[in-house]
Amino acid sequence: MTELLLIALATLVSEDLTCIAAGVLVAQGKLSFTAATAACLMGILAGDLLLFLAGRCIGRPALRWAPLARFIPREKVDLASAWLAQKGLIVVFASRFTPGLRLATYFAAGILRTRFGAFAAYFLLASLVWTPLLVGASALLGGPVLLQLLDRGAGATQAFLIVIAAALVLHFLLRRALSFHRRRRLLGFLRRKLEWEFWPAWAAYLPLIPYLAWLGLKHRSLTLFTLSNPGIPSGGFAGESKSEILARLSAAEGAVAGFALIPHSLSGALRIHRAGAFMKESGLQFPVVLKPDIGERGSGVLIARGQVELESYLLHASGDTIIQQYVPGVEFGVFYYRFPDEARGRIFSITRKHFPSVTGDGASTLEQLILANPRAVCLASRYLRSVRRSPADIPAAGEKVPLVEIGSHCRGAVFRNGAELRTHRLEEAVDSISKHHPGFFFGRFDVRAASVGEFQEGRFQVIELNGVSAEAAHIYDPAVSLREAYWVLRSQWRIAFEIGAVHRRLGLRPMPLRDLIGTLRGHLGQRSLPPSDPRLATELSNAV
Numbered sequence: 001m002t003e004l005l006l007i008a009l010a011t012l013v014s015e016d017l018t019c020i021a022a023g024v025l026v027a028q029g030k031l032s033f034t035a036a037t038a039a040c041l042m043g044i045l046a047g048d049l050l051l052f053l054a055g056r057c058i059g060r061p062a063l064r065w066a067p068l069a070r071f072i073p074r075e076k077v078d079l080a081s082a083w084l085a086q087k088g089l090i091v092v093f094a095s096r097f098t099p100g101l102r103l104a105t106y107f108a109a110g111i112l113r114t115r116f117g118a119f120a121a122y123f124l125l126a127s128l129v130w131t132p133l134l135v136g137a138s139a140l141l142g143g144p145v146l147l148q149l150l151d152r153g154a155g156a157t158q159a160f161l162i163v164i165a166a167a168l169v170l171h172f173l174l175r176r177a178l179s180f181h182r183r184r185r186l187l188g189f190l191r192r193k194l195e196w197e198f199w200p201a202w203a204a205y206l207p208l209i210p211y212l213a214w215l216g217l218k219h220r221s222l223t224l225f226t227l228s229n230p231g232i233p234s235g236g237f238a239g240e241s242k243s244e245i246l247a248r249l250s251a252a253e254g255a256v257a258g259f260a261l262i263p264h265s266l267s268g269a270l271r272i273h274r275a276g277a278f279m280k281e282s283g284l285q286f287p288v289v290l291k292p293d294i295g296e297r298g299s300g301v302l303i304a305r306g307q308v309e310l311e312s313y314l315l316h317a318s319g320d321t322i323i324q325q326y327v328p329g330v331e332f333g334v335f336y337y338r339f340p341d342e343a344r345g346r347i348f349s350i351t352r353k354h355f356p357s358v359t360g361d362g363a364s365t366l367e368q369l370i371l372a373n374p375r376a377v378c379l380a381s382r383y384l385r386s387v388r389r390s391p392a393d394i395p396a397a398g399e400k401v402p403l404v405e406i407g408s409h410c411r412g413a414v415f416r417n418g419a420e421l422r423t424h425r426l427e428e429a430v431d432s433i434s435k436h437h438p439g440f441f442f443g444r445f446d447v448r449a450a451s452v453g454e455f456q457e458g459r460f461q462v463i464e465l466n467g468v469s470a471e472a473a474h475i476y477d478p479a480v481s482l483r484e485a486y487w488v489l490r491s492q493w494r495i496a497f498e499i500g501a502v503h504r505r506l507g508l509r510p511m512p513l514r515d516l517i518g519t520l521r522g523h524l525g526q527r528s529l530p531p532s533d534p535r536l537a538t539e540l541s542n543a544v
Contacts, residue, residue: 004031004039008387011043018043019131023138033139048106048123055110088114089194092122094187095130100297139169170389183369184380191378196411196482200380211490215497225493226511228468231439234511235246235500236467238520243293243322245465251436256283257448257461259324261293264317271314275323283379284325286310289463292321300405327448327461331407332418333473336430337495340502345431345441348492349472350418353407356383361397367391379412386412406444409476417474421456428456437465441499443471468496 010018022036035527055404093103109119145500170404216222218415231248243261250256258280262271265459270425279288290313291301302324314321331353338345356376358369370376370383370391395401404412434440446464449455472492475485500510 004035007039008046011040012047015044015047016134019134019228020138021138023135026139028133033136037132037135039136041127044127045123048127049120050112051106052116052119052123054108055112056116057110071078072133088119089122089125090187090191092126093190094183106340138204153444154322170286176276179370182367184377187369188377188380194422195378197478198459204478207486208489210495212493213368215493216230219497221500221510223510223513223516224494224500224504226516227503227508228442228496229440230503230508232467234468234516234519235496236443237523239294239468240289240467241293241320242295242381243320243466245437245440245467246322246462248437248440249433251460252433255329255433255436255462257325258284258464259322260362262314262321262323264320268315271317271321272311275310275314278323282325287326289322289326290314291322291324291325292317293322301408301411303405324463327463329450330452330455331446331449331463332421332450332460333407333415333444333446334426334430335470335472335492337436337442338431338434338497340441340506342391344426345434347422347427348429348495349444349488350421351473351476351477352416352421353420354414354416355402355404355407356414357400357402358395360397360399360401362376362394362397364394365391366393366395366401367535369395370403375414382412386422411472415473415476417477419474421452423458424455426456433462440465440467442496442516443467444473 007018010021020041022031022040025031026033026036029284044358047540088109091109101213106123110478136305196204213222216224224235229235230451232245243259246256246259260274262274264271266274275288279285286307287303287305289301290304292299295301300308304313333349333351333353334347335349335351336345338346358366358373358376364372365386366389367380367384370380378381382426387401387403389401407413409415431447433445444466445462446466447455447460447462451461454460474480475488480488504510
């Protein structure tokens with residue numbers, strides 16, 4: 001017990017050296033791995049908390065000192081506190097694995113207005129990862145080396161010192177192995193697991209299944225939601241034709257971006273000819289948008305900026321393709337619903353879509369810029385595959401490099417809640433366009449406008465309409481909590497079932513469960529298209 005206490009106290013002097021020494025004691029058989037790790041862990045956690053409390057007790061009063069307060073105003077402290085409270089776990093993990101950052105970071109966390117309980121948990125999690133790694137590595141190295149030295153006649157003290165030196169070298173190499181590149185990749189990995197907006201669809205929807213089952217039991221039909229849009233096969237749950245939907249909406253003059261369907265049944269040469277004829281008839285120049293007629297979540301979408309890209313895409317298309325006018329400007333998602341017995345519909349959600357970019361400094365490579373970006377690091381691999389230049393390129397100072405140009409969250413677009421953009425004119429425009437599609441009552445419009453002001457005035461063009469499987473995409477705003485997101489999803493699906501119930505009372509029948517499963521299987525079997533840029537092939541196949 002005394003040995004464990006001494007180990008814990010020794011971590012206050014040098015955490016890493018104590019962990020290495022504890023690992024050597026494990027190798028000698030003098031301590032169990034569990035006991036050594038626990039002792040180091042307790043000491044490290046105590047040291048972390050002491051640093052935090054030192055910042056809280058000493059740092060905060062210092063900030064009230066007039067000369068210091070002049071250089072560090074309260075507004076900046078509040079801003080830094082909010083950032084650290086939101087990103088605390090990521091910051092703590094990064095500092096734990098980065099030499100020289102821990103003391104300053106933990107002290108600063110104490111100075112700022114952060115929650116003690118939350119940061120104590122962060123310190124514990126980071127230590128639970130780092131401590132066993134260092135103690136275990138030292139034990140694995142120390143065992144065989146120590147035995148060999150003793151067999152060769154070295155004294156116990158001499159052998160112990162040699163092993164300590166070797167363990168220090170190992171520690172140095174371990175730190176070096178966690179280079180900037182690897183640390184940032186690790187950071188991105190952790191954020192994708194901890195921040196719900198990056199979770200795969202199946203993981204995000206898993207907790208919703210019991211509620212959907214309850215809605216099905218309540219309404220005595222598990223597939224009643226397919227009647228939310230009786231004018232769209234399966235209500236738009238899966239397998240619907242995007243071109244058919246756009247064609248119906250085109251009855252609203254000027255509301256839909258120009259498009260044409262290029263059947264897969266045509267030969268490659270005829271597909272290319274059909275695309276050229278459409279562009280000529282419509283007076284279009286590059287870029288144009290190419291996408292599968294049946295797809296989802298941005299799968300297979302490409303903005304073709306030249307003839308080579310267009311031809312490559314069409315030659316490799318595995319299904320019917322839509323060629324569509326590229327509409328410049330800003331992009332939004334507008335989720336709309338209307339009950340069949342009501343004259344007017346409502347906007348349920350507005351999403352502002354942002355297309356992230358990085359800015360060159362004249363020295364860093366594109367890959368380094370992406371890894372250094374606080375958000376882009378989460379999707380670094382995706383951006384590096386999709387950006388149209390080499391990761392080793394060094395952008396000029398001030399040069400802005402777009403990372404994504406498709407307004408899909410799973411392709412890397414950033415979504416923000418745009419509820420404040422709702423206007424009476426916007427709601428009227430969306431309601432009017434919706435009524436041009438027979439049998440449409442529930443879904444999300446993806447639209448583009450010349451500016452935010454034009455959008456609010458109801459002057460925009462529809463580029464796509466998704467039915468019952470669409471989401472109120474503002475839930476992917478990083479500022480939206482998981483609890484709030486599930487509240488929105490529950491409300492969304494409740495409305496879908498309620499609209500279906502009204503249609504059932506009017507004599508319509510929902511799609512049988514067996515047919516819905518067959519539709520879903522067929523859809524899963526035919527989605528995804530290869531892009532013209534080979535580097536996007538993996539991206540598009542994984543984007544669904």
